[in-house]
Amino acid sequence: MTKPRIRLGLRDWDHLVPVATGTLTSEAFDLDLDSRAMTPDVLSEPELDGGETSFSRYVLGRAQGDDRLVGLPVFVMRGFRHRCVLVRRDSELREFAELKGARVGLTGWPDSGNTWTRALLRAAGVDLTGIEWTVGAVDAPEPGKDRVGGAKLPDNVSVTDVSLAEELAAGRLDAIMTPFMPAGFFTPESRFRHLLADHPAAELDYFHRNGFIPGIHLVTLKREVVERHPELPGAVQELFERSKRHWLARRRLLTDTTPWLLADLSRTREAFGEDWMPYGTAANAAMTAAFCAELHAQGIAPASIDPQEVFPS
Template sequence: MQQPEIRLGLRDWDHLTPLLSGAVPTPGWSLRLDLRKVTPDVLTESVLDGGETSFSRYAQARAAGDDRLVGLPAFVMRGFRHRCVLVRRDSPFTSLLELKDARIGLTGWPDSGNTWTRALLRGAGVDLAGIQWRVGPLVEGESGKDRLGSRPLPANVSAMADGTSLQEELAAGRLDAVFTPFMPTEMFTAHSRFRHLLADHRAAERDYLAATGFVPGIHLVTLKRETVRAHPWLPAAVLDALDKSKRHWVERRRLLADTTPWLLDELLDTARRFDGGDWMPYGEDANAPMVRAFCEELHAQGVWPEPVDPSVLFPSHPPAPAPAL
């Protein structure tokens, strides 16, 4: 019998390399990773069986009763958000609280990462309703994505005009700060017009970890419902493959750490702060506090009109046996 081939659309995260190289096999089935520059729209691509999906958009869909995607508790994109707040180099702002009543640009209103970043402002005591929010691309000409979502926007949120960009509006002084998950190219130069709002964002992120116990999840892996119906064993098998790939990648990086000047120190520090070094655990139980906090933020920020029940995101199913070799 021919092995089933499962095709997933994902970005080229380092921890997927063992799956791409074949170092982590998938006995009894074939996994094909279709690497993308941007997060795919899994439902509209007939060639995909699943792939990387926005946590926010998935949670909203499940809250609305849309179960066309089956989410796996595997957050392939995670990250602290304190580093994602940029200001001009000459800005007087140095703290989250100082952004009260500011003009802030961001790359997408319902986006998972920006939802987590707005949560930092709420945690600092900033009223989100007092901010003038502008939504647009970080760089002019950046690929058009759904930046506004399908729900009505709050009155203090507006889209930027065509032909404008967040980084140029910030540089011109028409914005006080920008929320972005990806850094402008010039941030990696000695003459950038921008800087992080928090001079020691790493210390702030450590404090956040100590307070919450998690690193925010941004994107997760989903499978199409019809694919799961055809292969009931698949969710458990994909989750296992992703976990083995991640662990294999960490083991190799600990051995071959000379890919950045101080990677070894980062790996040692991570191992000390996270039990064994797994800062991006997979599984429902390991992610329950983070998932619950995110669902609360979706409602508190008005991204979703009603409280989101975390249990609808990963409905439990009895494990099915994997295909025989």
């Protein structure tokens, strides 16, 4: 029987390099990997069989009965969000709790990363309904980018086409939430800083309390592709698992890509164990349940979501 050939659109994550270069392949299928600058909208691209997908948008779709995508518990993007809250360099704000009643900009309303970041504020006792939220681009506007999703926004959320970084610099915002640092952030003259002076320490504490690093994007396959080839979800997960492990082994060998990569790899292993980004349903059960609960608690999902329905067997 001829192996199926599938096309997946993903951003160029380091841990996918062994697959992208053809170093690792699958006996179950042939893969064309499209490298994308931005996360693709898998359903709107007929030539794609699947790809990188927002965890939030996937879960919300499932909760609304949209099963056109089959999610794999393969989180190609995950990370702590404590570092994502920025303030002006001269701001007196230092803690999440101090954002009560603040004016906060963010890069998207239903986005996975911002959902996790708002969860940090909720955990610090901040009433999200008391914040004046502004949704927009960090730097230059990106025409056509959907930042709000299909649902009606809460009354305390507005949308702007003005740079959030400039609004923050001008004092019209007290803080911004962004996974991508604004232009000039990594220079000595940066106008901004992280809200938390020691965000790595806060992130490590979060891991000790919760037992996971938040998932942001996962891999999905179109349902019609899975129905034609039921073996694909398991085979794709297996290939990406091997790619992740192969990449880590090579990074531990070829450590001269950054001055302190070996030290960072060692610290990561000591803090989070051998695999800080595990794949699989069971390994991500606690994280999935926490995310579903946050979507409902924040009013993004109108009804509670059964985490068991996110990755149905």
